[in-house]
Amino acid sequence: MDAVTILEKPQDLQWDYDEDADVLYLSIGDPRPAVGIDIGEGLVLRYDEAEQNVVGLTIIGLRTRLLKELALGARS
Template sequence: METLNISERKDKIKWDYDAEADVLYLSFGNPQKAEGVDIGEGTIIRVQSDSKEIIGVTILNPLHRTLASLTGKQHLGTSKKTVSVSK
C-alpha cells in the first residue's frame, strides 16, 4: 500500500485567502507546485508528486459554506459581501 507523509514544517504554515474566489490556501512551508487530490466537500489536498508529501490544503468556498451553516441557509446569493479576515 502506498503511503503519504504530512510535511513536518508545522511551524511554517502559511495561508492566503482569495476573497473574490472565496478560496483558502494553506501551505506547509513556502507554497509550491503540487498535485491536487480532491477529497470531497470542497477540500483539495496538495501532494508533492516525487516525495508523496502533503504540502498543503485548499478549501473551496469556506466563507460561503460557513455563513450558510451559521444561518441555516443552503444557498446564499452571489452578491458581494464585505469580508474581514485576520492573519
C-alpha cells in the same frame, strides 16, 4: 504501497484568501508545485509526489460554508 507522510507538525504554515473566488489556500512551508487531489466537498489536498507528503489544502467556498453554518447554529 509506500508510506505516505500525511502531516508532521509544520514549522511554517502560510495562507492566502482569495475573497473574490471565496477560496482559502493553506500551505505547509512555502507554496510550491503539487498535485491537487479532490477529496470532496470543496476540499483539494495538495500533494508533493516527489517527497510523498501533503504540502497544502485548498478550501473552496469558505465564506459560503461559514455563513451557512452560522445560520444553522442561530436556528438551534
